[in-house]
Amino acid sequence: AAALLARRRSIPTTLLLLCAYVVYLLLGSAAFWAMEGPVERSTALRLLQQKWELLENHTCLDGEALERLAERIVQAYKNGLILKGNASLGRWDFVGSFFFSVSAVTTIGYGNLSPSTVSAQVFCIFFALFGIPLNLVLLNRIGQLMLSGVQQCACHLGNKFNWQKGAAVLTRTCALVAGLLLFLLLPPLLFTAIEGWTYEQGFYYSFITLATIGFGDYVIGMNPDRTYPAWYKNIVSLWILFGMAWLALIINLCISLLENSSDLCQCCKRNSREV
Amino acid sequence: AAALLARRRSIPTTLLLLCAYVVYLLLGSAAFWAMEGPVERSTALRLLQQKWELLENHTCLDGEALERLAERIVQAYKNGLILKGNASLGRWDFVGSFFFSVSAVTTIGYGNLSPSTVSAQVFCIFFALFGIPLNLVLLNRIGQLMLSGVQQCACHLGNKFNWQKGAAVLTRTCALVAGLLLFLLLPPLLFTAIEGWTYEQGFYYSFITLATIGFGDYVIGMNPDRTYPAWYKNIVSLWILFGMAWLALIINLCISLLENSSDLCQCCKRNSREV
Ligand SMILES: [K+]
Ligand SMILES: [K+]
Structure with missing residues (x-):
């Protein structure tokens, strides 16, 4: 009932x-x-x-x-081909395929590359079907590790200075600011240097990527006029993985705050009725 | 410790x-x-x-x-313009903008439309920042309603025929099959009729959309050679909303099964050690 x-x-x-x-x-x-x-x-x-x-x-x-x-x-x-000189830009090499796999499994789906043959489309469906849960579980784990790291830090500080509540608030604020810097405010600087985008465009790309929207209007490593350092795509992949975990954590915290506050409201109403 | x-x-x-x-x-x-x-x-x-x-x-x-x-x-x-006849296809009309908003908030992000001006890009970031949690909370609610509907159905059936366990399994199987039909197997038929895609292409589009990957290689309502009925985009929007809630529910059930099974394993190991 x-x-x-x-x-x-x-x-x-x-x-x-x-x-x-x-x-x-x-x-x-x-x-x-x-x-x-x-x-x-x-x-x-x-x-x-x-x-x-x-x-x-x-x-x-x-x-x-x-x-x-x-x-x-x-x-x-x-089809990802650009009419330029005598050669066309091959995008389905191994590195490109790997980047495509990452974009499918993280559900970013830039779409600058997409499977064109029926067999690849069918494979893509099954690949994503098992890959998306795997990715979610991994992101969840990374998020939990980050959170427990922050909490342990807060605990140590609180014990040291005998001020639990203040240490908790301080550590969380520091963690939030550090996350913002590391995952949203500093990466656009890298993109301005290597892709030649403005800072706003880099920030827009960073947000659209980490929020897993992935319009595909800006995608890294796709300008045929530029040469990219070898470490670039690996660093960006790591940034995507940890940044998504961080943003998902923040969004989950926001949602739990939202839902708890509505529970609290209902609690208050019920209590006031009972009184 | x-x-x-x-x-x-x-x-x-x-x-x-x-x-x-x-x-x-x-x-x-x-x-x-x-x-x-x-x-x-x-x-x-x-x-x-x-x-x-x-x-x-x-x-x-x-x-x-x-x-x-x-x-x-x-x-x-x-920029979404096609050189065709004397006119170009205007995509940023109100219906197009609404479809874009849906694609941003659900994190599908087809990318066939994307903001080109800096002001629209900045607005898009804030719009998604509050829209994505709102969408998640709503999807969560819809998923819970679906789940509780199925559970109540199972309860009623179990009470009627005095066979709780069987009714639960039966109702869940029926719900799964109905969801598969309604959200994944039947919509491609609609797309074959209206967009002129093959069934495989329609199924690929359906999966890529509901999984929120949204490559944008297939997007509904974007063929300038076709006329679309007025109810079409509304029905598809409803399908996206309920289908995403359903698929998220399924994926969450899979993940909780996965994580519970690993917990179970650890439990077993601990028990065997203690024995
Ligand atoms: K996406
Ligand atoms: K996308």
């Missing part, structure tokens, strides 16, 4: 949550619409202008031939 | 897990390399051949002009 009551109570709150979610999405899409719409329209105008210029300058091309050409180039781009 | 012991015991198992993870990734990347590498090489050869044919047929284009043209077309494609 208690479970039934809890369920009856939780359906309206779930509906409320759903409404809040939809409103949040609508507000967000209005903002994106307002910010990206005008830019897109002006880009489209510029593109049309360029197209007319092209047709004027290259009289052997008619409109249809240009469209067919564009379609072919886009198709090649989707 | 117990915590310290647990931690000391857990560091080697974490290292073991890390090794298993790396080996899994290496095996996967070898498989992708073997499957996609040859296809890529043959596509690259075909592309080069096409390029030479193009240069022969359109004598007003030299190699450099073609490269510049290709770069511009790829840039336009990245």
Whole structure:
């Protein structure tokens, strides 16, 4: 009966949550619409202008031939090939395949590489099916190790200075700041140096990657005009692994705070009713 | 001291897990390399051949002009514009922005649309920062409701036929099969009908979406040659929401089974030592 009551109570709150979610999405899409719409329209105008210029300058091309050409180039781009010089950029070498595997298993899924054959797509499904839980378990472990490290540090400090509560707050704040620096604020500096992005672009890439969104508009190691040091992809892989564990820990802490606070509220209400 | 012991015991198992993870990734990347590498090489050869044919047929284009043209077309494609007829396909309308918001908050991140201006990128970071936990809490709620629905069903059936254990197993199996049908096996049929994909492609899209990988190689509602019914995107959004809740529930059940089994093993070992 208690479970039934809890369920009856939780359906309206779930509906409320759903409404809040939809409103949040609508507000967000209005903002994106307002910010990206005008830019897109002006880009489209510029593109049309360029197209007319092209047709004027290259009289052997008619409109249809240009469209067919564009379609072919886009198709090649989707397959990860860039028309450059005599060679094309091979992306499915072993290092590229490894980076693709990491992106599949972590559910980042940049999509700059994606399997094109049916056999590879089927394999990808099974690979992700077992790889995603494995990755989650590992991230969970790493997060727990980080957390227990911080707690032990707090315990040692508290014992040393005989001030448990202050030491706990201090250590946690330090850990949060250190994590922010190590995983979000310093990596963009590396990306500005090696990829030639601005700091904002590097930060945007870092956040989109660690949050496992992975739009794929910025991906490391994909600029054919740049040479990358050998340690670069390994360091970035390690950063992804530990950074995801750290961000997942933070998000979980936030969620447990959120859910505990709603429990607390219900507790308070019940107590006040009983009084 | 117990915590310290647990931690000391857990560091080697974490290292073991890390090794298993790396080996899994290496095996996967070898498989992708073997499957996609040859296809890529043959596509690259075909592309080069096409390029030479193009240069022969359109004598007003030299190699450099073609490269510049290709770069511009790829840039336009990245911005979501397709050179087609006189108009370009506007993707940042309100429906498109809403779909983008959903893809950001669910961390699917198809990436066929991504913010191009700095202001939209900064907004996107904050939007995802609060949206992802909100989405997780909502998915958690929906998953719990599904689970409690199944459990109540099992309870009712067990009371009716006086066979608790069998009813529980039966209901859970039915729920699993129904979920598989509703969320993974039937939606590809819809996609074959409306997007013109093969069943395998639809299934691949469904899995990649619900697992929140979202490579963006297949995205619904993005073919400019097709007209889509009005209810289509709404139904797909609902499918994404409930399907993600369902798949997250399944993955969590798998993980808890995995972790409980390792706990069980440790328990057994400890007991045998104590005996
Ligand atoms: K993703
Ligand atoms: K993605």
